[in-house]
Amino acid sequence: MERDTALVEQCLNGNGGAWEELVRNHARLVYGACYRFTGRGEDSQDLTQEVFLRVFRRLHTFNPESGAFRTWLLRLTRNLLIDNYRKTRKDQALDPLEDQIFALEEKSGLGADAERLVNRREASELLSRSLQKLSPELREAVILRDLEQLEYREIAQTLEIPEGTVKSRINRGRRELARQLRALGVQG
């Protein structure tokens, strides 16, 4: 965390290398959150770029005393995701990931490694599909806790809600996700 703050300071002093390091260190976090939230690779790339553009423009507003850089970054990401969700809600209703092609029939002729890869890809697809069925509030809470491994306190800061509400949303999100996974035929 200290390193991030130092990098931000260097960026503000005009150090391009520090900015590059910040991007490299956090691109995975932002892209992962975007991908799991939207379930679409192409949208996630655009959103990740947009997040870093916003961060770049607003870097001077980051205050280390009010939280870690990661929390600030995730808050910006989350706000953009919610904005994007509101804008594209109608499109999503018409195109709710059901058009994604599953290569189940191709599995039979594959070797063990390839089959495992396909299984992992399927698991990832199933997760994306199930997450899309959750409300944005529950989805973001589950993603931040169980995929991005944030502490409750960090999630509370990111979402700007009390910790109790965070836990309640995580609970409801997990249970709803379990039901959606079972509805898609995943056995636990």
Added chain:
Amino acid sequence: MKCREFNLLLCDYVDGALDHDRRRGAEDHLLSCASCSQALAEAEFAVAFLHEAPSVEPPPQLIADIIHDTIGIGGALAPVGGGAVESDGFFSFLRPLFQPVLQPRFVMSMAMSVLSLSMMTFYGKRAVQNWQGQASPTAIVESVQLGVRGAWDRVEEIYDSAAMFYELQTGYPAASEPGEVSGEDSPAEPPNQEEGR
């Protein structure tokens, strides 16, 4: 413990964040409550699935695109403090127009192209004249050596000019040549190097 209390603790229970006493209280409640046991089973199932999900890697090109969109090809960080671009004087509106050609890498390429062309025309012409005037092999070798030495001097001159231009553009000292003796002309320490440690 009642169901309502258990619900408040469910998240911590699944994440293993409960102290011994409260965990025991929750387990006692689970023994006698089917609906809370089902809630726990669902939450644990979801967590197990989420934890086994493969991590998502950004495409390698994405990072390069972000860097390009923000600080450009040259890697120099534009002012991010806000307002610096706008308060750049009367001709600031021309800045976006010339931004692409003011990149240090573009300027270096242009300098090298001009250098190549000038060398080709100037020394090429001279070499042809020498060739025509002095047909002996020794004279030709000497003429070529002279030409190469002259070209090298010009390269050094143009490199120095380009390095100075680069420094003015970026605020960073240009890299020294390999084997250059450090002294008055050696580049200064880059800014903020201490902060990066």
